[in-house]
Amino acid sequence: MRLIWNGIVTAFALVFGGDAEVWSITGLSIEISGLATIVSLLLGMPLGILLAMSRFPGRGLAVALVNTGMGLPPVVVGLFVSIFLWRSGPLGFLDLIYSPAAMIIAQVIIAFPIVAGLTLTSFQTLNPNLGLQLVGIGASKPQVLWLLCKEARLPLLAALMAGFGGVISEVGASMMVGGNIRGQTRVLTTATVLEAGKGNFDLAIALGLILLALSFTINFVLTHIQQRERIRWPKPS
Amino acid sequence: MKALRCVALLFLSAFMVFALALRVRGAKAPAKTLILSTTTSTQDSGLLDVLVPIFEKQTGYSVKTVSVGTGQALALAAKGDADVALVHAPELEKQYVTQGKLLNRRLVMYNDFIIVGPKEDPAGIKSAVKAVEAVKRIAGRSAPFVSRGDNSGTNVLEKTLWKRAGIEPKGSWYIESGQGMGSTLSIANEKNAYTLSDRATYLAFTGKLNLVVLLEGDGALFNIYSVMEVNPANGSRINTVGGNAFADFMVAPATQEAIKNFGVEKFGRSLFVPAARMREADLN
């Protein structure tokens, strides 16, 4: 218990005392996971919508792949991306290994199936004839897509939160492709593992709490946007 | 199909955002970057956090320190995915040198291993002088013992001790953590067990463990760190010049002096003994 209290105190001291290294680690976490989530959104949402709204040969296989992708273990993703990005690997000439870019790549691979799969199911919660009805009152194809997205905003925002949550909290891939290099690829999760491994539990807990606070803040904002309608319960009379 | 075209367009824009991100946060100029592969315990000791910035300032190189298990550190160097290696597993290192994968092996420093355990010392190893005797007693009492179990330098040395004691450690008392030294010490602490640790990591845990030093000073317990250069033939894109510069740096007199001073203010004693001037034979 004392450990956690010390951790809380340390966390405050680091954040509000302006510890440069902790701020830079936090900033890097946001930057890498934020960019990865945005890219995953740009890749995953159209794919999810496409799978929801069209029928083509091989669609079943594509959906199965997306669903499998949702459960990819991050450390396995990290291993495979490393193999490609190592100098000894086919993409070694890009010199991306142990850089933030490599971490973004790995995190995109982890997050985009999550976004795609959840976008697919969120569109499937809509009435299948809704698109037709919207065309029936004169909506153009882009307008139909926009209106359907608005109508499915609850589950779509959940997809976004799931994608972000999946990567801000992962450590396996970040460790493998980033290398946890001080000042370059050290993020909150990898730093927590490092400090715990060194026995600096105060610091490890502090970093963990900062990560939780970060995650909570972002999810709070998104949830607020999402949850503007509540489910009605019968009132006891 | 129009829908596919839409998807393709979005893929393209995602790719462009991506490329921009890579541009901004991609790797620095390759010629001025070098990859150092080392072990977690070396990194955890904090020594490299002191030495590497000095090297970077002196030479203008940017060093990416990748700290992984000993096996992986050596394997990366052998594949050409690192430019220089700093590890402490002499038997394994010599194999790589014999194969020609790693070149110009030079001693950098050493520290020693210690056997730590619960204050009560149920196996009574405190009175033993030799490490081999100590492990015999531990096995004899089936006292809990936590092993790294990860083929690291520490683990390799531990296995040598069991071998020399003529024991094959098996049973519920022998716990293989598969993790780094810090985590292994934490586990041993929780389980009130014995373990073999390098002194640097143990010292770094001062005040956090209930384990005490029960055996030290045996010649068999020396932990020798060497630096090795990577054979340019191991792969393309190896920064041979940078890697060799770092290797030279580690054995340079000024660096050796810095190694001697490391840890004195914090722990009251040096964590490592500089060994560039020594011969390996002296240490065994």
Place this chain on the structure above:
Amino acid sequence: MAEALLTLEDILIRHESATVLDIPRLEIHPRETLALIGPNGAGKSTLLRVMGLLQVPSAGTIRFHGERANGQNTLAMRRRMASIFQEPLLLNASLYDNAVLGLKIRGIRRREMRRRVLPWLERLGIADLAARRTRTLSGGELQRANLARALVLEPELLLLDEPFSSLDPATRESLLIDLRDILRQTGVTAVFVTHDRHEAFMLGSRVGVLNEGKLLQLGTGAEVFTRPVDEKVADIVGADTRFRAVVEQCDEGVARIRFEGGAMELAGEFPAGTAIVLCLRPEDIHLHRNERAACGTGVGHLAVRVIKVIPSTPQSRLVLESAAGPLVALVPRAVFSALDIHEGDTLTASFDPAAVHVIRLE
């Protein structure tokens, strides 16, 4: 004659070797209300979607005001129509936001939207529900909102696919009457699909009968319902009584026919000796206890025995047996109780020659 609003030519839709729709020619006239009826799977909804340019046929042409729909102009044409389906399919927002959706899509300004939509909400009796969210509204209220959404667009063609079939009878009746009044007042051209013959007869200035993708008959309600063109149509429109007769002689447009159990005279030109099949609507068969009461000038009558009674209001349905064949009659409740009809009773059925329709020659 005014130019057709919508013309369909050689429309063909095939799906996995089955013909879903096969319409050589269909014209929709301005200001008319066309009702499409037919059994499940007849292709009514598909035809409606083709008309609304929501589904592209495998072959054929669609002309709107004479101009051919060719992909580029489809969106513009579609915006001059409005389609409504069985489920209200409103968005999860307020009723007002849903009603103005069509206008919003067309880029109409906010003030103009308000000006145009409020009168329609009033007209449909849902103005005080404007701020309510759709999740809190009843089926009838939702369907009125659906109608408002379509009507506020002032479409040149309104297409409705069974818009009232999921509503309870009272709501349905009330909405039907409202819709009929609105169509009459605004003069909007409408095509609607229904399972309900009563709706089709009530709303439709013309009725089209579809079966297996083909348009079997197209005419006024009276024509289609009382003079079906073949037995399939007769089944669909409910002219359930059919029996054979033989033409004994025919003079100057009057034919004397004889059937098992009776004879009568009909208007028509048939060669003597022709065998014919007649059909009758159930409401056109009248029942009497007294045979003499059944007789009247030219009225045909038959002795019948009651096989099955399905009592109901406003009418009871009776299945009768006669020498000429089975008959189906609908008897108003008052008459049913007055006659005190039970299964097994022997009665006399009478029918007016004007109600008898010769469906085919054998």
